[in-house]
Amino acid sequence: xxxxxxxxxxxxxxxxxxxxxxxxxxxxxxxxxxxxxxxxxxxxxxxxxxxxxxxxxxxxxxxxxxxxxxxxxxxxxxxxxxxxxxxxxxxxxxxxxxxxxxxxxxxxxxxxxxxxxxxxxxxxxxxxxxxxxxxxxxxxxxxxxxxxxxxxxxxxxxxxxxxxxxxxxxxxxxxxxxxxxxxxxxxxxxxxxxxxxxxxxxxxxxxxxxxxxxxxxxxxxxxxxxxxxxxxxxxxxxxxxxxxxxxxxxxxxxxxxxxxxxxxxxxxxxxxxxxxxxxxxxxxxxxxxxxxxxxxxxxxxxxxxxxxxxxxxxxxxxxxxxxxxxxxxxxxxxxxxxxxxxxxxxxxxxxxxxxxxxxxxxxxxxxxxxxxxxxxxxxxxxxxxxxxxxxxxxxxxxxxxxxxxxxxxxxxxxxxxxxxxxxxxxxxxxxxxxxxxxxxxxxxxxxxxxxxxxxxxxxxxxxxxxxxxxxxxxxxxxxxxxxxxxxxxxxxxxxxxxxxxxxxxxxxxxxxxxxxxxxxxxxxxxxxxxxxxxxxxxxxxxxxxxxxxxxxxxxxxxxxxxxxxxxxxxxxxxxxxxxxxxxxxxxxxxxxxxxxxxxxxxxxxxxxxxxx
Amino acid sequence: xxxxxxxxxxxxxxxxxxxxxxxxxxxxxxxxxxxxxxxxxxxxxxxxxxxxxxxxxxxxxxxxxxxxxxxxxxxxxxxxxxxxxxxxxxxxxxxxxxxxxxxxxxxxxxxxxxxxxxxxxxxxxxxxxxxxxxxxxxxxxxxxxxxxxxxxxxxxxxxxxxxxxxxxxxxxxxxxxxxxxxxxxxxxxxxxxxxxxxxxxxxxxxxxxxxxxxxxxxxxxxxxxxxxxxxxxxxxxxxxxxxxxxxxxxxxxxxxxxxxxxxxxxxxxxxxxxxxxxxxxxxxxxxxxxxx
Numbered sequence: 080x081x082x083x084x085x086x087x088x089x090x091x092x093x094x095x096x097x098x099x100x101x102x103x104x105x106x107x108x109x110x111x112x113x114x115x116x117x118x119x120x121x122x123x124x125x126x127x128x129x130x131x132x133x134x135x136x137x138x139x140x141x142x143x144x145x146x147x148x149x150x151x152x153x154x155x156x157x158x159x160x161x162x163x164x165x166x167x168x169x170x171x172x173x174x175x176x177x178x179x180x181x182x183x184x185x186x187x188x189x190x191x192x193x194x195x196x197x198x199x200x201x202x203x204x205x206x207x208x209x210x211x212x213x214x215x216x217x218x219x220x221x222x223x224x225x226x227x228x229x230x231x232x233x234x235x236x237x238x239x240x241x242x243x244x245x246x247x248x249x250x251x252x253x254x255x256x257x258x259x260x261x262x263x264x265x266x267x268x269x270x271x272x273x274x275x276x277x278x279x280x281x282x283x284x285x286x287x288x289x290x291x292x293x294x295x296x297x298x299x300x301x302x303x304x305x306x307x308x309x310x311x312x313x314x315x316x317x318x319x320x321x322x323x324x325x326x327x328x329x330x331x332x333x334x335x336x337x338x339x340x341x342x343x344x345x346x347x348x349x350x351x352x353x354x355x356x357x358x359x360x361x362x363x364x365x366x367x368x369x370x371x372x373x374x375x376x377x378x379x380x381x382x383x384x385x386x387x388x389x390x391x392x393x394x395x396x397x398x399x400x401x402x403x404x405x406x407x408x409x410x411x412x413x414x415x416x417x418x419x420x421x422x423x424x425x426x427x428x429x430x431x432x433x434x435x436x437x438x439x440x441x442x443x444x445x446x447x448x449x450x451x452x453x454x455x456x457x458x459x460x461x462x463x464x465x466x467x468x469x470x471x472x473x474x475x476x477x478x479x480x481x482x483x484x485x486x487x488x489x490x491x492x493x494x495x496x497x498x499x500x501x502x503x504x505x506x507x508x509x510x511x512x513x514x515x516x517x518x519x520x521x522x523x524x525x526x527x528x529x530x531x532x533x534x535x536x537x538x539x540x541x542x543x544x545x546x547x548x549x550x551x552x553x554x555x556x557x558x559x560x561x562x563x564x565x566x567x568x569x570x571x572x573x574x575x576x577x578x579x580x581x582x583x584x585x586x587x588x589x590x591x592x593x594x595x596x597x598x599x600x601x602x603x604x605x606x607x608x609x610x611x612x613x614x615x616x617x618x619x620x621x622x623x624x625x626x627x628x629x630x631x632x633x634x635x636x637x638x639x640x641x642x643x644x645x646x647x648x649x650x651x652x653x654x655x656x657x658x659x660x661x662x663x664x665x666x667x668x669x670x671x672x673x674x675x676x677x678x679x680x681x682x683x684x685x686x687x688x689x690x691x
Numbered sequence: 692x693x694x695x696x697x698x699x700x701x702x703x704x705x706x707x708x709x710x711x712x713x714x715x716x717x718x719x720x721x722x723x724x725x726x727x728x729x730x731x732x733x734x735x736x737x738x739x740x741x742x743x744x745x746x747x748x749x750x751x752x753x754x755x756x757x758x759x760x761x762x763x764x765x766x767x768x769x770x771x772x773x774x775x776x777x778x779x780x781x782x783x784x785x786x787x788x789x790x791x792x793x794x795x796x797x798x799x800x801x802x803x804x805x806x807x808x809x810x811x812x813x814x815x816x817x818x819x820x821x822x823x824x825x826x827x828x829x830x831x832x833x834x835x836x837x838x839x840x841x842x843x844x845x846x847x848x849x850x851x852x853x854x855x856x857x858x859x860x861x862x863x864x865x866x867x868x869x870x871x872x873x874x875x876x877x878x879x880x881x882x883x884x885x886x887x888x889x890x891x892x893x894x895x896x897x898x899x900x901x902x903x904x905x906x907x908x909x910x911x912x913x914x915x916x917x918x919x920x921x922x923x924x925x926x927x928x929x930x931x932x933x934x935x936x937x938x939x940x941x942x943x944x945x946x947x948x949x950x951x952x953x954x955x956x957x958x959x960x961x962x963x964x965x966x967x968x969x970x971x972x973x974x975x976x977x978x979x980x981x982x983x
Contacts, residue, residue, distance in 0.1 A: 081755040115846065117892045118794075118802040132871060167872050172874040176860025176926065178881055178888045185875030209801055210888060257839060320773045323799045407800065407818050410773070497866035559785040603790030605754045608840040611789045 080535065083225070085111040085480045086251055086272060088232045088264040088294060091119035092208070092469035093448025093476075094273030095215035097437075100477030101271075102222050108481070111253055111264060113289065113613070115228040117214045119467065120275055120287040124208025125400065126192065127200035128172075128470075129463040130165035136197040138162040142679065145464060148194045148359050149428075149457025150640035151656065151686040152307065155679040156489040157435045157453035159474075165467040168474060169201050177214045178346050179203045180397065190397070191331045194359035194464040194691065198331075200463040203399040204653060205326045206268040210464060228260065229256040230442035231613050232293065235301045236263065236268065236538040237441060237530075243302030243662065245409075248444035249531035252542045253479035256613060259606025261543050263535040269443045269480030272298060272431065273473060276449040277624040279617070281424035281574075282566035285317050285324040294450035296620035298431040299627070303439040304493065304662035304671075308624070309631030309642050312460055313575045315363035317423030319381045323408045325401055325420055327462035330356040332397055334386040336367070337417065338375040344382070351691040358691035361459045361641040364422035368575050370420070379501075383417035405470040422575055426465060428456040428641065432492050432660060436485045437476025440493025447476040453490070454658065457675075458640020489675065499657065499672040504634040507583040508590045510626050510668055518673070549615060555600035558611075558618040565592045565618075565625055573629050578645040582633045589626050596622060631659045634670060700781070743767040745827035746779050748791065752840045755790075761838075764788070770821070777805055777816035780830060780842070789881060793842035800959060803891030806898070807842055808833055813895035813957040833898035849894045852911050856918040856938055861931045880925045887920035889960040896954035896964055908943040912954035912964040917947060919967040922974070933978060940975040948972075 085101040087094045090112035101108040110116065131141045141162035145575075146153050169187075173179055179187040180202055191198040203210040219226065221661070232253040237246045250265040255388060259650050274294030280285025299305050315336075316325040330336075336356050338344045345351050350366035351358030358366075367382050376382060386394060391414055394402065398413075405413045430452035437445040448469045455468055479485050491497055568588035572581035603611035637651035657672040679682045746766050752758035766783035768774075777795055784791040794804040798817040805816040808831040810824050821828060836844035866872035896912040897903050903911045910918075921927055922935045930952055939945045954964040 114796060114802075114804070115850070115892075118796050118804045120797060120802070120889070122801045123797050123799060167868050170873050171868045172864075172870050174865040174868055176862075176921070176924065178876075178884060178924075179873075181876055181881050182815055182876045183878065185877055204885075206889070209891070213888075214860070220854055220858075221859035236836065263895065268828075287802065289796045302834070404799065408773075557789055563785075601789075603792075604791065605752050606844050607752060607754045608792050609790075610792050 080263045080265055081109070082265040082267065083273065084266070084268045085109075086111060086264050087271045087477070088112070088251060089119070089273035089275060089450070090114070090116035090216075090226065090228070091273060091275055091448060092121035092211055092215060092466065093473035094271070094590070095212070095219055095471050096473030097271045097477030097480070098224050098445055099215065099218050099222065100474040101481040102224055103147060104478050104481035104483045106268060108477075109225040109227060109264070110219065110234055111227045111251065112228050113229065113231040113256065113293070116219065116226060117213060118193060119212055119214040120290055120541060121283070122209045123287065123652035124211070124466055125205045125324060126328045126331070127190065127202030127207045127463050128165070128169050128211070128466040129192070129199050129461070130169040130201055130467060131197070131199055132166050132169065132187070132199075132201065132537050133199070133483070136199050136606035140196055141165070141199060144195050145455060145461060146684040147687070147689060148459055148461040148691060150459055150650065151456070151652070151677065151684065152454070152457030152639060152658070152675055154454050154490050154676040155684055156676060157455045159679050160435050161231065161455045161464070161467060161471050162470040164474075169467065172211065172214055172470065175214050175218055177203060177210050188471055188595050190328065191357065192327055193330065193357045193363070194461040194533065195463070197483070200331065202328065205328050205398045207466065222643040227253070230254065231256055231616070232244065232297070233542050233616060234538050234583075234590070235297050235444065236535040237301045240533055242494070244440045244495070245292065246302055247442040248256070248301065249534045252535070252538045254542070254546065255362055255417065257608055259609060261539060261546065263539045265535055266443065268482060271437065271445040271447060271476045271480050272407060272450055273446070273448045274450045276427045277621065278424050278427070280566065280569050280621050280625040280628060281379065282563070282570045283317070283322050284424035285322050286313055286424065291617035292450070293617065293620050294351065294446060295431060296623040298439060298446060299623055299663045301441060301444070302662060303441050303444060304432045304660040305627045306430060306432040306658050306660050307454060307457070308427070308627040308661060309629065309635050310428035310456070310458050310541040310640055311424060311628060312360055312365045312428060312571070312641050313422040313427040314425035315360055315422050316384055316420040317425070318404070318409045319419050319421050321408050322423045323404055324423075324425070325404065325418060326398070326601070327360070329384060329386050329398060329401055332386070332393065333389055334384055336363070337383045337385060338370045339377045340375055342375070344370050344375070354691035359459055359461060359689075362691055363577050365632070367420075367422055377419060379421045384420045385417035386413055387415065387417070403611050424570075426450070426460055428454070430459050434488035434490040434492055435475065436479040436480060436488050437472055438492065445480050447472045447662070458642060477546075492614055494662070494671065497673060500661070506633070507586050510586060510590060510630060546612065549599070549601045549612060550604060550609075552600040555598040556595050557602060558599055558615040561595050561599065562614075562621060563617045565589060565621060569625055571630055576643055576645065577632055579633065584627055585629045586626070586633065589622060589629060592622050593626075627661045630661055630670065631666060635659055656686070657658045708884055717829065719869060742770050743778055744770045744774070744821055746783065747827050747829045748780060748842070749831040750841055756971070765789055765827070774821045775817055776807065776809055776814070776819045776821055776824075776828065776830060779821050779828070779868065780816065792840045801891055803893035806833055806893040806895045806959075807831065808898070813899050815893060815895070815959040818959055821966050833894060835898050835904040836894070846894060849892070849897055849913070852897070852914040853892065853917055855910060856914045857935070858917045860921060860927065862927050874926045876924070876926055884920050884924050885925070886962045886972065889962055890916055891919075891960060893959060895957045895959060899953040899957045901951060902947050902949055906947060909947045910939070910944050912968065915939060915948075915971060916962060916964050916967050922971065936971070936978055938973050939971055945972050945975060
């Protein structure tokens with residue numbers, strides 16, 4: 080058994096930042112990650128970091144833009160914290176050596192991004208995430224923070240009280256991918272989940288293959304609710320053949336979208352008469368697909384993004400990486416021809432419910448980054464707001480877990496008296512409950528084992544049995560089959576445009592996947608670097624996460640942010656200014672709601688029509 | 692295939708006097724690529740459409756009886772336009788043999804985990820179009836690194852070398868972050884270090900380097916490039932630069948490089964690694980440091 084004060088699971092931007100913060104606060108901290116830190120998906124972020132740095136801009140404008148962008152589903156205390164902390168945290172990255180793009184006077188450059196009232200996106204070429212990831216890892220090396228890389232965390236070691244709010248998290252159980260060894264990691268102060276997004280629930284995604292919602296699923300199984308999972312962002316500009324991301328920076332610098340008639344459709348068809356290509360992502364993604372659906376798409380599949388007029392010098396200075404991506408993955412020369420783009424799954428606005436200190440309803444369990452929902456992004460995340468989220472809330476979770484006083488949180492978590500009960504939505508199948516429970520859940524021993532070691536040992540034992548079973552079983556279904564069926568269902572039915580009928584079909588298929596998973600087996604008998612085993616467990620996580628996305632999408636019968644519903648195309652503020660919460664309860668998901676907090680420190684954000 | 696390529700970096704950045712006139716291998720390679728000469732076989736993709744691609748993949752697992760003796764397995768993968776080497780091995784794994792093991796994640800050339808030895812050259816699987824290769828395509832783990840299983844190599848030595856150059860920014864003299872006061876850096880200086888900051892730690896360069904293969908202690912091109920990234924960054928002061936050069940001029944440092952350019956040739960991010968090493972040698976000489 081390994082033992083540390085703070086255990087951070089996942090070593091992307093949020094995990095690394097959390098580890099550095101916990102180290103600064105004096106804790107003995109360890110990072111446990113299924114990838115080596117520099118392989119994390121933060122490295123693929125391109126655009127930049129929003130932070131009100133310049134004169135004329137201020138954090139209140141950033142907060143306002145973010146609330147508006149969220150379609151009033153962001154919680155004001157979280158949004159204001161993001162906007163207030165981002166400038167200092169961004170400058171700190173510069174102090175740590177981040178190679179930001181520069182102005183003539185040597186200051187960091189900022190550029191316009193969609194939905195922003197001021198050009199406040201700080202960037203390093205079109206590879207900002209790569210630099211952020213490496214700079215953060217450098218800080219971890221500098222501080223000598225212990226890294227367990229290529230250790231796959233499978234489960235949380237939590238106590239099993241009936242009410243999740245009474246549970247405590249004492250650590251995690253992981254296996255060493257290289258050797259297959261299973262170990263408990265005891266956390267004396269806290270566990271921070273920073274495991275990234277669940278993009279692999281969809282088959283056309285900008286996300287890495289490793290983005291399988293592991294943290295989501297572990298927290299969910301342990302009893303922490305997942306919040307606003309229906310809000311999935313589809314990035315308007317991904318390459319059609321691979322899903323590789325073409326940064327919003329292209330539009331920020333002046334890139335133009337055209338349909339097959341050569342029309343600048345954002346204006347021609349009135350999708351965003353003021354902001355055009357720089358409307359927020361949900362608006363642009365819907366516009367593109369509408370063009371395709373109405374027969375004005377190129378090859379009936381995509382639209383064109385043109386940056387040729389920006390000139391070679393500007394492109395090379397600020398968007399060089401985009402030229403390489405278009406060339407390598409689509410065979411297109413962005414200097415002489417427009418690039419094909421279409422919407423692709425990109426980001427999960429929802430995630431593990433936390434407060435503004437990163438804490439979940441389970442004592443000692445924290446979450447930060449894309450796997451968490453504070454919530455700052457509400458119904459739609461603005462471009463350039465993911466990276467500040469990583470550093471701001473990664474830092475806060477690390478500090479808080481290490482015992483630093485960040486003040487009382489205003490956001491509540493877990494089931495409490497401020498929540499509104501269950502939905503009366505008509506569910507097509509009983510989700511989750513299929514007789515057999517693929518989710519594992521909290522190992523029940525009737526609260527007998529109270530001490531941390533005991534809880535951990537019990538969870539290690541459970542994990543060991545689980546892995547032995549999967550490897551020793553010598554026939555059945557393979558995970559790849561189930562995973563691709565799940566991905567296809569999500570892309571077919573829980574995409575940019577959603578109908579009740581479609582979502583119900585998706586839920587039925589997810590249920591089938593859950594049932595097929597009962598018979599899953601790992602064909603590779605080896606304990607050495609068994610990726611077959613790892614992917615089998617990831618697939619289980621994806622089933623859980625996909626189910627919450629589809630369930631959330633089904634019950635939210637309104638149109639808000641990225642969540643478009645054919646049956647009800649208006650934003651229904653009277654009934655739906657609330658978060659959807661789904662928690663795993665005795666082998667099935669249960670749904671409840673919590674009101675959005677629109678009261679900021681000094682003002683209340685009144686919902687207005689979002690026009691761009 | 693389009694012929695666009697990036698403008699050679701040196702046209703924008705201040706050129707080193709000694710390199711003037713002579714074209715770097717990187718520039719030559721870019722030119723070759725422009726003229727299409729680099730393709731081993733400029734296959735017309737439509738010719739391949741509907742066909743299968745024959746890949747031969749290296750297999751080894753110390754734990755499994757019939758894989759303890761290294762061998763090649765043959766897979767015939769249906770070709771689709773745009774298919775990369777990574778796509779092909781993923782297809783083979785998901786369809787034919789789920790025990791086929793390799794690292795991969797972002798599939799967009801930034802996580803650096805899928806560097807393989809493909810037809811005798813270090814390449815990123817995700818970035819290599821299979822139609823551009825001679826068939827059958829041989830896919831092996833990176834040479835000069837211990838094989839853990841199939842295409843997975845042990846990266847510990849590579850990470851150790853990276854860590855040996857103190858790969859973190861060192862300037863204690865920064866302004867106060869709460870005043871939102873950043874350090875100033877000129878555009879020229881950023882341009883100078885730009886290529887060096889693009890390293891994705893894929894270890895292709897290290898694997899291609901004859902010297903590193905023969906001298907286990909040699910820092911190697913990736914680590915030296917990492918040191919270059921900081922040593923040439925004006926935000927770090929002169930004292931730190933000197934400290935960095937002392938690490939680099941040690942016996943197994945920059946002087947081990949014999950300017951064979953193999954690292955530069957295989958770098959998937961087009962970092963002029965050899966030039967960076969040469970430049971650091973000159974810096975070391977200027978500082979009157981030891982010459983091994």
